[in-house]
Amino acid sequence: xxxxxxxxxxxxxxxFSCSDDTDDPMPCEEMLWYQDxxxxxxxxxxxxxxSCEQPNxxxxxxxxxxxxxxxxxxxxxLTCNSLASAQTLENGPGTIDYIVDCGIDISAAISIxxxxxxxxxxxxxxxxxxxxxxxxxxxxxxxVFRGVNEVSGFWRGILFKSNSADNELEHVIIxxxxxxxxxxxxxxxSLELKSGRVKLSHVTIENGAAYGLxxxxxxxxxxxxxxxxxxxEEAPVSISTNKxxxxxxxxxxxxxxxxxxIEVVGNAISESADFRNxxxxxxxxxxxxxxxxxxMTVDPGVDFIMANNGGxxxxxxxxxxxxxxxxxxxTFRGEVQSPGYWRGIHFESNNSKNSLDHVDIxxxxxxxxxxxxxxxxxxxxxxxxxxxNTSLSNGANYGIIMRSEYDFNDYSNISITGHANAAILxxxxxxxxxxGEGSDYTGxxxxxxxxxxxxxxxxxxxxxxxxxxxxxxxINAEANWTIDPGVVFNFESDGGIFISNSAxxxxxxxxxxxxxxxxxxxxxxxxxxxxxxxxxxTSNRIENFELDGAGNSFVVCCNGENGFRAxxxxxxxxxxxxxxxxxxxxxxDSNSDLTIDGISYTNVTSGECEE
Numbered sequence: 001x002x003x004x005x006x007x008x009x010x011x012x013x014x015x016f017s018c019s020d021d022t023d024d025p026m027p028c029e030e031m032l033w034y035q036d037x038x039x040x041x042x043x044x045x046x047x048x049x050x051s052c053e054q055p056n057x058x059x060x061x062x063x064x065x066x067x068x069x070x071x072x073x074x075x076x077x078l079t080c081n082s083l084a085s086a087q088t089l090e091n092g093p094g095t096i097d098y099i100v101d102c103g104i105d106i107s108a109a110i111s112i113x114x115x116x117x118x119x120x121x122x123x124x125x126x127x128x129x130x131x132x133x134x135x136x137x138x139x140x141x142x143x144v145f146r147g148v149n150e151v152s153g154f155w156r157g158i159l160f161k162s163n164s165a166d167n168e169l170e171h172v173i174i175x176x177x178x179x180x181x182x183x184x185x186x187x188x189x190s191l192e193l194k195s196g197r198v199k200l201s202h203v204t205i206e207n208g209a210a211y212g213l214x215x216x217x218x219x220x221x222x223x224x225x226x227x228x229x230x231x232x233e234e235a236p237v238s239i240s241t242n243k244x245x246x247x248x249x250x251x252x253x254x255x256x257x258x259x260x261x262i263e264v265v266g267n268a269i270s271e272s273a274d275f276r277n278x279x280x281x282x283x284x285x286x287x288x289x290x291x292x293x294x295x296m297t298v299d300p301g302v303d304f305i306m307a308n309n310g311g312x313x314x315x316x317x318x319x320x321x322x323x324x325x326x327x328x329x330x331t332f333r334g335e336v337q338s339p340g341y342w343r344g345i346h347f348e349s350n351n352s353k354n355s356l357d358h359v360d361i362x363x364x365x366x367x368x369x370x371x372x373x374x375x376x377x378x379x380x381x382x383x384x385x386x387x388x389n390t391s392l393s394n395g396a397n398y399g400i401i402m403r404s405e406y407d408f409n410d411y412s413n414i415s416i417t418g419h420a421n422a423a424i425l426x427x428x429x430x431x432x433x434x435x436g437e438g439s440d441y442t443g444x445x446x447x448x449x450x451x452x453x454x455x456x457x458x459x460x461x462x463x464x465x466x467x468x469x470x471x472x473x474x475i476n477a478e479a480n481w482t483i484d485p486g487v488v489f490n491f492e493s494d495g496g497i498f499i500s501n502s503a504x505x506x507x508x509x510x511x512x513x514x515x516x517x518x519x520x521x522x523x524x525x526x527x528x529x530x531x532x533x534x535x536x537x538t539s540n541r542i543e544n545f546e547l548d549g550a551g552n553s554f555v556v557c558c559n560g561e562n563g564f565r566a567x568x569x570x571x572x573x574x575x576x577x578x579x580x581x582x583x584x585x586x587x588x589d590s591n592s593d594l595t596i597d598g599i600s601y602t603n604v605t606s607g608e609c610e611e
Contacts, residue, residue: 028052034062041099041119041148042075060149063095075099075119083110083131091115091141099148100124103156103182106131109166115141119148120155125182128196132164137171139202147176152233153209156182157189160219163196168223170201178210178232187238189214199223208232212257215239217266221246230256236280241266241273241290249276249299259283261305269318270294277301277328283335286310289343289369292318300328300358305335311343311369316383319351324358326389334363339420340396343369346379352409354385361390365397365419374425376401386410395419399444402426404454408433417443422450423467428475429456436463436484446470453495456503462487464513470520471495474529474555480539483507488516496529496555501568504537509544514576519549525580525603526552530562533569536593540571551581562587563604566594574598584609 030050034043035058042064049055065073073094080102086109089098100120106128112118112135126133126145137143147154158174159182160167177190186192188210191203195218205212205228212229215221217240225248229236236254239247241264254262261283272295275282281303284290292314301324312332314320324330334341345361346369347354356378364377373379376398378387382405392399392415399416404427412435416423423441424434428451441449449465453473461482462469468488475497486509497517499505509515519527530550533540542564551561563581564573566588572595578585579602587609588594601607 031060033058033060034064036064041121042096054149060151065094077101078104078118080104084108086110088113089116089118100126100155103127105129106133106162108132109164110134112136112143114138114143114171117144117146119146120177121148122154123156123179125156126158127182128158128160128162128167130162132162132166133158133160134166134168135170135172136168139171142171142173142202142204143169144173145175145177146173150176150207152176152207152231153179153188156180157191157208159183159192159194160198161195165197167196167198168201169198169203172203174203174205175207178208187211187214189238190232192216193219193221195219197222200225200227202226203228205229205236206231210234211238211263212236212254213238215243215246217242219243224248225250225252227252227254229254232257235259235261235263235283238263238265240264241269242271244269244273244275245271247276247278249278253279255279267291268293269296273297275299275302275304281305283307284310284312289313291315292320294318295353296320296322298322298324298330300324300330302330304330304332306332306342306363307335308341309343309366311364311367312345313369314345314347314349314354316349319349319353320345320347321353321355322357322359323355326358329358329360331360332362332364333360337363337394339363339394339418340366343367344375344377344379344395346370346373346381347383347385347406348381349385350383352384354383356385356387356390359390361392362394364392365395374398374401376425377419380406380408382406384409387414388412391415391417393418397421398425398450399423399441400425402430402433404429406430411435412438414439414441416441419444422446422448422470424449425452426450427452428454429458429460431462431469432458432460434463434465436465439465441465441467448490451475456481468516474498476500477503477505480504480537481506483515485509485515485544486513488518490518490520491528491550492520493527493552494529496550496553497531498555499531499533499535499540499569501535503535504539505531505533505535505542505571506539507542507545511544511575513544515542515545517545517547517550522548523580524549526550526561526582527580529553529555530565530581532556532565532567533571534567536568536570538570540569542571542573543575545576547576547578547581547585549580551583562609564588566592568592569594571595572597576600577602578607579603581605587611 035047045062157177190208344364448470464486527549532555568591574597
């Protein structure tokens with residue numbers, strides 16, 4: 001009985017083991033292969049077998065009418081030296097006219113008739129070095145360059161570096177290429193234009209294992225139209241920065257590849273570059289600053305993708321003209337959609353063509369573009385530009401940085417949101433360029449326009465915005481300064497206002513829209529310095545206002561700590577509230593002529609003090 005039990009258990013375990021075999025490999029995907037007895041790369045449609053991998057002596061096509069090698073329709077074999085003399089490759093009766101058996105350097109004038117099909121074996125290529133290649137098919141009979149087996153990356157590709165005017169591809173199909181580089185040690189691609197000159201028209205490049213087309217700096221492409229590149233495992237086009245203008249968007253389509261963008265290679269644009277609206281974005285692959293020293297014009301609808309830590313610097317000889325449309329905006333964005341993925345755009349150009357209109361800038365502010373300035377999505381260092389109908393979002397630092405040396409021909413309808421610092425960092429002189437409530441600056445970590453204290457040398461107006469101004473350091477006005485109703489100034493602890501003897505301040509609010517001067521710590525007493533007037537200009541008026549938390553120090557050495565301080569001044573101060581001042585609300589000397597009316601004091605030690 002024990003023997004029978006043991007036998008039963010053993011059989012059960014064997015059955016369980018057989019039925020639970022989890023180590024068997026997954027079944028492969030079999031495909032049909034055709035016998036190729038004569039080695040011409042064409043398979044016999046009557047002799048085939050199923051296999052996961054390509055068997056020896058078999059190919060993936062069934063295009064051989066006679067596999068014995070005796071058929072006059074069999075393709076001509078092109079070996080290493082076959083194209084060393086001038087000739088025309090003729091269209092024969094077979095499905096494939098020529099088979100390339102070697103990597104061939106073309107050193108003579110080669111013409112190819114319409115309808116010719118050239119099949120390349122593994123590892124083979126055409127390198128047009130000192131000769132020329134002129135392949136002109138027709139719409140009905142294109143010239144075809146393909147693999148013996150029609151699989152992605154079966155052969156290497158075609159490389160042009162010849163300066164012959166006869167180099168031309170028209171009504172041509174290139175497919176199954178990109179196995180490896182043609183000439184060491186470039187990137188694998190179906191077609192590479194390395195140097196010399198060439199014309200491309202009605203060319204389709206497909207089913208490639210790497211790039212579709214590479215265009216280098218040294219080549220001249222005089223004709224480029226009706227180009228279609230799809231089904232590649234990398235980008236359809238990789239192009240040097242200075243060759244961008246060679247890409248004509250006339251009936252071109254670069255979509256349907258694994259990396260659906262035009263890769264722009266290099267860190268300098270030193271020749272005029274026209275970025276036309278293609279079917280895919282442009283990707284600036286440089287991980288540093290791209291210097292623009294010539295013209296860069298951008299069509300409406302162009303989409304730019306920026307590499308990590310990349311940036312664009314427009315220097316004194318360059319300009320950027322990017323004018324989109326309301327329905328067709330121009331976009332600059334990070335490859336990864338996270339704040340601070342790339343640096344931003346930095347202007348130091350005085351060209352009047354500098355323009356951003358209907359532009360969307362995202363994910364910038366990782367670092368300065370030009371050492372060693374503050375980081376911002378847009379930096380205007382010196383020169384002039386127009387910026388309007390433009391949005392900046394998801395930045396890691398400031399939105400816009402404006403320096404006093406920059407002038408704006410037009411600044412209007414700007415949106416800045418989602419930045420980790422202030423919407424704008426600017427010099428005191430720049431606030432006159434702002435369009436006030438025509439722009440929206442809300443939704444940033446610091447919802448303020450940050451002003452570096454400094455000297456106002458030109459007549460200026462501070463418009464009301466939908467966020468306050470935040471002032472760090474003293475404002476020294478040496479010109480006439482107007483402040484619109486409703487403006488709010490938040491002063492950091494070292495901030496204050498000084499109106500010199502050659503200037504004036506005209507800050508006239510309304511009962512419903514007063515002008516507010518306060519500290520960044522709202523309600524704190526003696527937080528910031530206050531307002532010091534040393535001007536006898538009769539335009540000095542401060543009306544319908546609030547002044548809160550001033551008097552922590554003198555604005556100009558070495559007067560007392562007051563809200564307002566007037567020294568040999570003429571001014572009207574009326575209809576306002578002064579609060580949270582441990583000292584005098586309004587202090588003046590005997591040489592001052594002040595009109596003070598309708599002032600209320602809250603938490604102020606002394607209201608008016610004559611010293």
